[in-house]
Amino acid sequence: MDLLNTLVDKGLRRELPTRDEALAVLATTDDELLDVVAAAGRVRRQWFGRRVKLNYLVNLKSGLCPEDCSYCSQRLGSNADILKYTWLKPEEASQAAAAGVAGGAKRVCLVASGRGPTDRDVDRVSRTIEAIKSENEDVEVCACLGLLSDGQADRLRTAGADAYNHNLNTSEGTYGEITTTHTYQDRVDTVQQAQAAGLSACSGLIAGMGESDADLVDVVFSLRELDPDSVPVNFLIPFEGTPLGKEWNLTPQRALRILAMVRFVCPDVEVRLAGGREVHLRTLQPLALHLANSIFLGDYLTSEGQAGAADLEMIADAGFEVEGADTVTLPEHRAHVAAAGGCGSPGGGCGSHDAEDTAAQGAQGCGPCGSADQPAGPAEEPATAADARTDLVAVRRRGAGTDLAPNA
Numbered sequence: 001m002d003l004l005n006t007l008v009d010k011g012l013r014r015e016l017p018t019r020d021e022a023l024a025v026l027a028t029t030d031d032e033l034l035d036v037v038a039a040a041g042r043v044r045r046q047w048f049g050r051r052v053k054l055n056y057l058v059n060l061k062s063g064l065c066p067e068d069c070s071y072c073s074q075r076l077g078s079n080a081d082i083l084k085y086t087w088l089k090p091e092e093a094s095q096a097a098a099a100g101v102a103g104g105a106k107r108v109c110l111v112a113s114g115r116g117p118t119d120r121d122v123d124r125v126s127r128t129i130e131a132i133k134s135e136n137e138d139v140e141v142c143a144c145l146g147l148l149s150d151g152q153a154d155r156l157r158t159a160g161a162d163a164y165n166h167n168l169n170t171s172e173g174t175y176g177e178i179t180t181t182h183t184y185q186d187r188v189d190t191v192q193q194a195q196a197a198g199l200s201a202c203s204g205l206i207a208g209m210g211e212s213d214a215d216l217v218d219v220v221f222s223l224r225e226l227d228p229d230s231v232p233v234n235f236l237i238p239f240e241g242t243p244l245g246k247e248w249n250l251t252p253q254r255a256l257r258i259l260a261m262v263r264f265v266c267p268d269v270e271v272r273l274a275g276g277r278e279v280h281l282r283t284l285q286p287l288a289l290h291l292a293n294s295i296f297l298g299d300y301l302t303s304e305g306q307a308g309a310a311d312l313e314m315i316a317d318a319g320f321e322v323e324g325a326d327t328v329t330l331p332e333h334r335a336h337v338a339a340a341g342g343c344g345s346p347g348g349g350c351g352s353h354d355a356e357d358t359a360a361q362g363a364q365g366c367g368p369c370g371s372a373d374q375p376a377g378p379a380e381e382p383a384t385a386a387d388a389r390t391d392l393v394a395v396r397r398r399g400a401g402t403d404l405a406p407n408a
Contacts, residue, residue, distance in 0.1 A: 001032065004039035011043030011267035016224060019217055025261040026213045030253050040260035041290035047268040047331045048293035051323040052315050053107065055142075055272065055294060056100025056408060058400050059301045060128065061087050061112040067146075067181045070243040071169075071206055071236055073302045073395075074113045076181070079241030082302040085401040087112070087124055090131040096400035097132045097139070103308045103408035104322045105297050106329075107140040108132060109165065115182065116147035116190075126159035133160050138325040142202055147182060148190045153197035164194035165202035167232065170211055171218035178209060191226055204232035204274065207258050208250040216258060220265045229330060231269050233262055233292065235276030237303055237393055248388035250276075252284040259291040268331050270294045278306045279392045286318040294329075298408040304394040308408040 003024050010017055028036050063084030065074045073080035088096070097108040110125060117125065122145075129141050142163035143156050153164060168187055169175070175184035187203075195201045203226060205219045223231055235255055238245045255277075262271055272294035273285075281288055285306075289295075298308040306314075315322060328335050399406035 001035060001039075004035060007264045008039050008042050011040075011264055012046050014267055017264050019221065022217045022220070022261050022265055023213055025264060026216065026254075026257050028257060033253050033256060036260045037256060037287055037290050040263040043263055043267045044271075044291055044293055048270075048329075050320045051293060051327065051329075052289060052320045053270065053272075053294040053323040053329050054100075054103070054105045054297045054311075055107045055109055056097065056103070056105035056297050057109050057111060057300055058088075058093050058096045058100070059111050059113075060093055060125070060400075061085070061114065062302065062401055063113060065113040065115070067115055067179065069169075069179045069181075071178065071209055073239040073242055075242065078239075080239040080302070080395070081241070082239075082395055083397070083401050087121075088128075088400055090124075090128040092400065093128045094131040094135055096406055098135060099399075099406040099408040100297060101136050101139055103297050104312065105139070105408070106323060106325055107142055107163070108136075109142045109144055109296075111144040111165075111301055112146070114146050116149065117145040117152060119149075119152070121145065122152050122155050126155065129156070129160045142200075144202075146190075147186055148193050150193075153193045153199055157197045157199050161199060163200035163202050163230070164191075164197075165230075165232070166190045166194070167204045167206070167234070168219055168222060168226070169204075169206045170209060171215040172222065173218065174211060174215050188226065191228065195228075200230070201226070201228035202230040202232065202272075203228040204230075204234065204272065205262075206234040206236055206275075207255070208236035208247065208276070208280065209244055210247055210249060216261070217265075220262055224265050229270060229334060230272055230294065231262060231266055232272040232274040233259055234274040235280040237276045237279055238388075239302075239393070239395075248390075250280045252281050255280045256284060256287055256291065259288055263291050268334055270329055272296070275300045275303070279389060282389060282392070286314055289315065289318050289320050298406065299396050299399055302396050304396050304398070304407065 007017055063074045063082055066076050068076045073082050140162040142165050143161045144165040166187055170178055172184045191201050191203045235250055238247050271292045273288050273292035274296055277285055297311050299305045398404035
């Protein structure tokens with residue numbers, strides 16, 4: 001296909017596709033799916049080889065959130081039967097993180113429900129970061145605490161945080177239909193605060209909330225402009241007891257097309273296969289490794305994931321390898337910019353590299369946060385609730401905040 005050849009050429013040069021090209025990826029047919037995966041896989045291998053980065057979630061505070069995000073099982077008014085607990089102690093969080101590190105996780109993501117942290121909360125999380133780093137000095141720590149106030153990103157950075165996650169989730173035009181207690185711009189501002197503090201920015205999306213193809217392209221293009229180092233792609237897990245509890249809009253094929261589109265638009269960014277992969281990709285999960293270079297290991301915030309051992313077997317069987325702690329995840333040009341103060345800092349950023357620069361470097365190989373508990377396009381019939389594997393939606397009952405061992 002001429003479209004795919006064009007997109008591969010642009011991806012290898014880190015050149016932004018057109019909106020029409022991105023929309024065309026989502027409109028491809030199932031007969032063309034393997035061609036789409038192969039093309040996007042070439043771009044993935046150019047910048048990340050066959051490495052897969054493992055990430056591990058630790059839910060520091062679960063449930064009881066005052067925000068009304070429609071997709072979230074921890075939202076205000078949620079009737080989802082999830083675990084609810086207040087802040088884990090630093091030693092408890094460190095113990096939970098150790099399970100992920102033992103399973104091969106290179107990054108630990110510390111998540112807390114709520115609108116955003118108080119200064120006392122930042123102190124608490126800072127102590128947790130220090131406890132984790134004292135036991136595993138090489139592990140990356142990403143905080144995910146909601147909307148940040150002035151100075152809080154700097155304090156997290158000083159405490160040893162390496163990154164901050166805050167997802168855009170959906171397009172600016174439809175954001176008000178998903179959440180009313182904060183704005184899309186609030187989220188953008190928080191990501192930019194993290195970047196300004198020198199934290200590696202992590203920001204992504206949730207697919208399957210009833211959005212159009214245009215909405216998906218809008219949010220991914222916005223992410224390209226915001227220029228985070230990591231883009232998690234979540235697929236909605238429709239939790240009973242939430243407003244989106246009956247939104248079963250994804251097929252495995254559509255999920256792969258979405259991942260391919262994200263890879264073409266953000267070619268040299270850590271694209272992370274996040275919440276909902278087990279529910280929506282199911283047996284096609286190994287194909288997604290040709291598109292995403294990063295996954296979450298084990299369980300999510302309030303839902304159970306695939307067993308960590310099964311994740312490792314899947315990676316090996318698909319011909320990929322787990323990325324080691326001594327390997328820099330990002331390509332050299334991005335890692336250099338990030339080290340200088342964040343890839344999204346003024347004057348930097350992957351999306352702004354010019355053609356000569358990209359050609360020269362082409363041989364070197366983009367709760368209120370990371371809510372990993374989470375429509376079909378015109379080229380296919382939408383999935384229906386009758387087709388959905390609702391038996392795969394399992395509420396988390398193990399790991400941090402419980403008496404049962406974590407699934408890592």
